[in-house]
Amino acid sequence: MATTVGELLPDQYWQKLCPPVPEPGFHDPSELERVWGAQWGSHDEVGRLRDVLMRRPGNEFAQIREDAWNEAAGALVDPNGGWYWESRVGPDLDVIAAQHAGLVAALEGEGVTVHFADGLPERFTKAVYTRDPLISLPGGMLIGRMAPAMRRGEEPSITRAVAAAGAPILSTIIGSGMMEGGSFVKLAPKVAAFSTSIRCNTEAADQLAEVLSRIGIELMVVPMGGFSIHIDGHFGMVDVDKAVVDAPGLPHWFLDKLVELGIEPIWCAPGEHWAINCLAVAPGRVIMCDDCPRTAEALTRRGVEVITIPYFELHKNGGGVHCSTMELRRDPAA
Secondary structure (H helix, E strand, O other), rough: OOHHHHHHHOOHHHHHOOOOOOOOOOHHHHHHHHOOOOEEEEEOOOOOOEEEOOOOOOOOOHHHHHHHHHOOOOEEOOOOOOOOOOOOOOOOOHHHHHHHHHHHHHHHOOOOOOEEOOOOOHHHHHHHHOOEEEEEEEEEEEOEOOOOOOOOHHHHHHHHHHHHHOHOEEEEEOOOOOHHHHHHHEEEEEEEEEEEEOOOHHHHHHHHHHHOOOOOOEEEEEEEEOOOOOOOEEEEEEEOOOOEOOHHHHHHHHHHHHHOOEEEEOOOOOHHHHHHOEEEOOOOOEEEEEOHHHHHHOOOHHEEEEEOOOOOOOOOOOOOOOOOOEEEEEEEOO
């Protein structure tokens, strides 16, 4: 039977029968669940931790030599810039493995699913610190760009690990931007901070601010002093309204901003700076190294539950509990 003129349709008219659906938007919780299988990323630093990214230590520490002591730096330092170690005594590989495994066990004991990035060539002596190549945002992850040559190249491995876990990648720092995850912190539902330093620059801050503006989050840029590299060496959220703080390492205006945001500072005890590098697994519940008793006591007095583990050998490589983990998924605290 011949088709009449009234029945003729444009080429590819079927596309109109399967129309685009822009709403609900990407960040709608039901849309994330339907498309990505979960509400990936994190809105804050303290909500119930569900999934975390780590990397097991391998043989990379075996190359650190005790004949490389640099008296001026107070550390063992590779003359070629490939590693440093903050002790005269070289790494104890068995202790490193045991303490890292202890952190994994503590997380799993809290009901956290631990995802592991693949091992890397032995030149990557800092790759155990999975905090730095990326940051966690509402809805997914942003891949950073490492600053020093000894870490540049970790980014592809981290990208593959995030994709393997199933989490969306929202953006990547490009150009000459330098951004590491230890320099980023979410302070409130609509306020975050990024510390510029010898490792993290304003170009990365500008790119990050643009991504956050699309999510409705304001970014404060906090310059670090001297050779301090990351804000998580001076500031760590432990509850929705509490943080452990190293006051001398932060600008005074930032301390004032904490008061405006209703965040109570709990001062880190002198000589216990690794206490700041703790990790919240739930509001008011943190995992912390066990060599910071005075700070742990101060947190306990303020109603924060502290789980302590030995982690001293990993500290000598320049990172702690917080550095060794990156949250892939947290429940919103509020």
